[in-house]
Amino acid sequence: MEHTIDEHGSHGGFVSRYVFSQDHKVIGLQYLITGLIMALLGGIIAVIFRSQLAWPNREVLSPEAYNSFVTMHGTLMVFWVAMPVLIGGFGNFCIPLMIGARDMAFPTLNMLSYWTFFLSSIVILVSFFVPGGAVSAGWTAYAPLSVDARFTGVNWGMSLWLVALILEFASMLMGGVNYITTIFNLRAKGLTLMRLPMLVWMEMIAAVLFMFSVGPLIAGGGLALLDKSIGTHFFRVTAEGQGDPVLWQHLFWFFGHPEVYVVLIPGLGIIAEVITACGRKALHGYKAIVYSTIAAGVLSFVVWAHHMFVAGLNPLLAVGFSITTILISIPFFILSVAFGLTLWGGSIRITSSFLFALGGYLIFIIGGVTGLFLGAQTADIYLHDTYFVVAHFHYTFFSSIIMGTIAGIYHWFPKMFGRKMNETLGKVHAVGTFIFYNLFAFPLFFLGLAGHPRRYSSALEYDFLAKYQWIHHLATGAAIILVALQIIFIYNFFKSMFTGEKAEKNPWRATTLEWLAESPPVHGNWGNASPVVENGPYEYSVEGDSDDFRPQGKLIPTHVKH
C-alpha cells in the first residue's frame, strides 16, 4: 500500500484527490458545501410553508404537506446543516491547522465519516419522494404520532427519516472520535491545553458532548424503527397500557439538549476567534470561558426535561429541571460578558466577518435571555409549544449556525482558497441578514405571547389569533427577503473562489497557528517544516511590541519521513 504523497496526499487522478480524498481540508470543504446546499434547501422549504402561514386561504400547502415541510425544515436545519457545517466543516478544516498537526489522527476514518454523511443526506432527500411523503410529526417525531402510520399516513417517510438520522449520527461519531484523538494527541510541541485557540476548545467540548449524548437517541431510534416496521409496542400504547410515549420524549431530549449545545458552542468559538482577530485584543478571561463552557456542557445533561414540563412529567421532577435550566444561564452569561470585555478597549477593524460575529453575538444574547421565560415552568405552562418557543430557538440557532458560520467563512476563506472574498458585498450581506433576520424572528415573540400554538398551518380558525395575521405577513415578507439575500453570499462565495483578490498567508494578521501555513495549505499542512508553539493563542497588541500581534508559534524545518 506504499504510495508517493503528491500535492493532495492521494494516488493522483481527480477521484482520489477530490472525491475520496483523505486530506482534512478537502473533507472539511466537502462538509461545508454539502451543509450550505442543505441550508439553501431548508431556507426554500421555510419560505414555502411561511407563505402558507401568511395566506392560509390561498391553500399554498395542504395541511399534511405543511406538517411535513415544517418537519423537514427542522430536521434538515439541525442535522444536515448545523452539524456538518459547524462540526464537520470547521472542525475538519480548522482543528489540524490550529493545533499544528499534519492531518487528523485517522484520515481514512475521516473520509469514511464524510461519505456516511453523504449517504445519510441522500436517504433524507429520497424520503421526500417516497409514497406517503416525508415524515410529518415534527422534527422531534413524538410517538405515537410518528411511529404509527395510521395517524399521519406517512409510512416509508418515517423509516427513512430514522435510518438517515442513525447514519448521520454514525458519521458524526466517526468524526467525533477523530477530533478528540487529534486534539489530545497531535498537538504541536509547546501547545498545552490552555494555549489552544477557543474554536479548538469548543469543537472538542462539542465532540465530547455529542459522544456522550447520542447513545440514548440511537437506542430510541432503533426502538422506534422496530415499532414502525415490525409493530412492537415500545412507544405505541396498547389497550392494557403497554408502551410509553413519554419514554421517546425522554430519550429524544436527553440527546436533544446536549445536541443544541453541540451546535451552539462551535459557533461561539468562531465568534471568539473573529472578535479577537478583528478587535486586535486578547480574549478576555480565556480560562473563565473554557471552564464556563465545560460547566455549561456538564449542566446540559441535567436539563433535558424542561421540554416536557407539561407533557405528563411527574410534577416533582419539573421543579428540579426548572432550577437546573435557570442555572445554565450563568455559564453563558459569563461567556457573553467575557466577549463584551474583549470588545471593550480594542481597536476594532469592521470587516464583514466582524459584522457577522457581532450580529451573532447580539442575537445570541437575545436568544439566551429569552430562554429564562421557558425555563421557568409556570410561565412555560402558557408559553410551551407556542411561537415564543419557535422564536427562542430561532435566535439561539441562528446566532451560531448562520451568523457564526458565515463569519467563519468570511474569516477563513483566504486560508481555504487563497483568495479574499469581496468585502463590500460581505458588509451589505451582513447588515441585510441582521436586519431582515430580526424583522422575521422578533415579531414571533409577540405571536407567542398572544398564545399562538406552533405548527399550525393556518391561524384563521381562532378569533384570538386572527387579529395577529399581520405579524405572519411581516414575518413571511422578511423571511423571503432574508433567503433572497443569501444569493449575494452565494455569488460572492463562488466568484471570489476563482477571481477574488489574491490573499497572502496571514491576511487578517491573526496569531493562531493556521495563519503560518500557506493559503491554501499544501497536503500535510506544513510541508517540510513543523510548527513549535511559544506563546498563547491571543497575544495581540502586547505593550512594547512594534507589531500589534505575536504569532503563536513559528515553523522549524524538519525532515518529514514519507
Add this chain to the structure above:
Amino acid sequence: MEDHTEHHPNYVLIWFILVILTIISILIGKYIDNHVLKVTLLFVNAAIKAVLVALNFMHLKFEKVVVISLVVVPLTLFILLIFGLMPDTLSTIKW
C-alpha cells in the same frame, strides 16, 4: 512506542474469580425469591465482574486519567438517565 514497563496482573486468577462470580449469580438467580434483594444482588455481582474485567483485562489500572474519565462519565450519565426517568415511570406503575 509501547511502554514495556506495564506489568500484567495474573490473568488466569482473574478469570477464575469471574467464573466463580458467574456461578454465584446463577445460584442467586435460582434460589433467592425476594425480588428486590435478588435484583440488587445480581446488579452488584455484575458490577464487580465488570470492574474486574475493566481494571485488569482492559488495563484501566495503568491508564491515564483521561481514559478513566472517558469510562466513568458515561456510566454516571447512564445512572442519571435512569434516575431522571424513574419518578416518571414510578407515577404510572401498575403494581
Add this chain to the structure above:
Amino acid sequence: MSSYAEITREDGESTGIPSPRLAMWVFLSSEIVLFGGLIGSCILFRLTYEKWAEYAAHVNSMIGSINTLALLTSSLTVVLAHKMVQNRNYKAVNIFLAITILLGLLFLVLKGIEYSGEIHHGYTILKGPFWAFYFGITGLHALHVLVGIILNAIVLMLSLRNKRPQSFVENSGLYWHFVDVVWIFVFPLFYLS
C-alpha cells in the same frame, strides 16, 4: 492503515496514550451510553409491566450461562494474546486469537439455537415488551460480537502474515472486552431475574 503510520511523527502523542487506543476508548464511551440508553429503557419498562416475570421464565438460561462462560474465557484468551505479543511469542498470539474467534463463533451458534428455540415456541419479538427488548438488546449485542469476531479475524490474518501489528491486538482486545462487559450486564437482566 499505512496512511496513519506516515502521518504521525514519533512525538504525535502529546498525552502519551497511543492514538488508536485513545480512539478505541472514545468509541467505547459512546457505546457505553448507547447500551446504557437501551438497558435503561428496558429497566424502566420492566417496572411498569407486570407480566415480565412470567415471560422471563421461558428464557433458556442454560444456554445463557454457557454463553457467559464462553465470553469470559474468550476475554481471557484475548488478553493473554496481548501479553504474548509483548513477550514476542508470536506463535502463542496466533493460537490465543484463534481460540478467541472460535469461542465467539460458539457464542453466536448457541445464540442462534436459542433464538430458534424461542421463536419455535411462538415467543417472537411481537409477543410483548419483554420479548421486544430481549430480541432488541441481545440482537444488537450479537451484532457487536460478530463485528468483534471479524476484527479479531483481521488481526489474526495480519499476524499470520507476520506483520507484527502490536497495537491492533490490543485494540481488538479492548473492543472484545467491552462486548464481554455488556454481556455481563445483559445476562442477569434477562436470564436470571
Add this chain to the structure above:
Amino acid sequence: MLPENISTFGHLVDNLILIIFVITLMVTVLAFGIIIYAVIRYNRNSNPHTTYKFGPFISKIIYLDAAMIVFDLIIAYASVSGWAHVIMRSRSDLISEHKEYVDVRIIGRQFFWSFNYAGLDNKMDTNDDFIIANKLVVPIDTLVLLNLTSGDVIHSFFAPHLRLKYDAIPGRSMDVWFKATKTGSYEIACAELCGAEHYRMKAKLEIVTKEQYKSWLNERSGALSVR
C-alpha cells in the same frame, strides 16, 4: 399582548412573565448599550492602539454574576411557588379547599375533544353522565376538575384565557383544575402536533352563571331521560 386572563391562577403566570420580562429587558438593553458603544468608541481610527487598563477578569465578573444569580433565584422562586400552586395539587386537597366542584373528563382524539360530564348527580360513571364533543360548559366561580387523557396520539389541552395547558397522553391520565372568574365564551386549542388537522381542533369554552349551568344540566339530562 397576553389574552385577557379569566382564571384564578392566571395572575401567577402573568406576573412571572412580567418579572422575567423586566429582568431580560434590563439585561438586554444594558448588554446592547455596552457592545454598541464599545464597537463605535473603540473603532480602528478612533482608537489605533488597544487600551489595556483592566484588572483580572474575576473582579469584574463577580458582581455582574452575583446580580444574575439573584435574578435567577427570584425567577426560580416565583416559578416553583407558582408550579406548586397550579399543578402539584391532588384532587382531594383541591376539593377540600373549594367546597363545590364540577368534574369533567376530557379525551383528546384526532381532531376533536370529547367532554364527559358527570350529569346532575355530579358523580362520574353514573347513568346520567353525558358526552359532548368540542364544547365545555362550566359554571363561574366553581372549581372545575379536569381529567385529561387521549384516545390516539398526544394532544395538548390549551385554553389561553385560562392560562392552562397540559398534554393529553394516551395511556396516562392527568388531573388539572381551574376556576373561572368571568363569564363569556372562549376558545380551546390543541397545542401539540397531532396530525393534519391539528390547527382545526377547536373547542368552545363557555363560562355560564350557576343558574344557567343548572338549567343547561336539566335540559341535557331531560333529553337523556326521554331517550
